[in-house]
Amino acid sequence: MIRVEAIVLTAGYTGTGCFVRSVECAVGRKAEVMGKPEPHMFEVLRKRHNLRPERTVMVGDRCNTDILLGSNCGLHTLLVLTGVHQLEDVRHMVDDPALHKQVPQYYLPSLGHLLPLLSS
16 A cells, blocks of 8 residues: 555645545555544554543644544544634534534634633
């Protein structure tokens, strides 16, 4: 199996999917995606650091990678609203069963709002 690190799509840039497909065709094998939202990355961390998913929070600003990774791995999920996705995006996802795993359990305006919650 070929391991290919997934790169997050950014507006205006070609996604890695077309390159991955090209390599797959050239070598005649299916690639194994290692980046978000695939759980392999978390499994390595979980084993190495003895993490317990039920006591772990995935914090991110992107629902289709960060939050989906957390959902795929059984983690709690926290969306910070300083990045790609905002509450309006989440509201649309709630109504779409296909996107349900991308809906965070919690959200905060920014990562800076988390510290006071941890100390209380």
